Amino acid sequence: MVNIITLNLSKIKSNIQLHGFNPIEYAINSYYNYCDCNSFKDLKCPCCGNHSLTYHKVYDRNLTYHYKDKMYNAIIKITVCKCEHCSKIKGKQKYHAILPDFVLPYIIYESSTIMKAILDYYNGVKSKEILERLEIRHKLLYDWIKKLNAYSFPASIVLEINNVIQNIISKIIEYNSVFLNEFYHNYNHPFFLFRLTCVPLCIIP
Numbered sequence: 758m759v760n761i762i763t764l765n766l767s768k769i770k771s772n773i774q775l776h777g778f779n780p781i782e783y784a785i786n787s788y789y790n791y792c793d794c795n796s797f798k799d800l801k802c803p804c805c806g807n808h809s810l811t812y813h814k815v816y817d818r819n820l821t822y823h824y825k826d827k828m829y830n831a832i833i834k835i836t837v838c839k840c841e842h843c844s845k846i847k848g849k850q851k852y853h854a855i856l857p858d859f860v861l862p863y864i865i866y867e868s869s870t871i872m873k874a875i876l877d878y879y880n881g882v883k884s885k886e887i888l889e890r891l892e893i894r895h896k897l898l899y900d901w902i903k904k905l906n907a908y909s910f911p912a913s914i915v916l917e918i919n920n921v922i923q924n925i926i927s928k929i930i931e932y933n934s935v936f937l938n939e940f941y942h943n944y945n946h947p948f949f950l951f952r953l954t955c956v957p958l959c960i961i962p
């Protein structure tokens with residue numbers, strides 16, 4: 758079984774130049790830079806708490822996002838580490854996928870793309886326009902709206918603002934990955950995902 762570790766990119770120094778990249782490409786490159794140049798000694802295994810993660814493999818993961826009136830599909834190579842400490846016990850090998858914080862676990866769409874669509878909906882933009890722009894179906898947009906409503910109260914606590922949906926969404930867009938990290942830190946559960954009891958997650962560093 759593969760667990761997930763969410764990597765807080767805002768706390769990682771990057772020597773990647775912003776020039777020529779859109780913000781998501783920049784974040785993806787910062788993530789690669791971290792994985793390539795790092796021995797993962799700054800990360801802890803969420804199961805045993807030891808700094809004993811080593812590179813195991815990469816897998817491809819899709820990410821769809823909207824930037825400057827265009828939809829983009831990125832394939833991100835996600836690094837999976839093995840915990841050498843846990844894996845000493847035969848048959849108990851532990852693997853952890855290192856997920857950059859702008860990637861929501863199990864969700865293909867990038868979080869600010871989702872939030873901007875919901876904000877437009879609340880600001881009176883016609884659903885048809887939003888669906889065409891994001892190339893998505895009705896059901897997906899309404900699923901997002903329903904989920905955000907379920908999450909608006911805990912999100913307002915994290916953001917320390919009143920539970921007013923438009924304000925909450927604007928702040929989430931503004932603070933995107935910082936917010937996602939804060940949310941996890943407060944609730945021990947990723948934002949926008951219904952509680953997953955079978956998948957332990959942790960935020961690092």
Ligand SMILES: [Zn+2]
Pocket residue numbers: 802803804805806807809840841842843844851
């Ligand atoms: Zn371990």
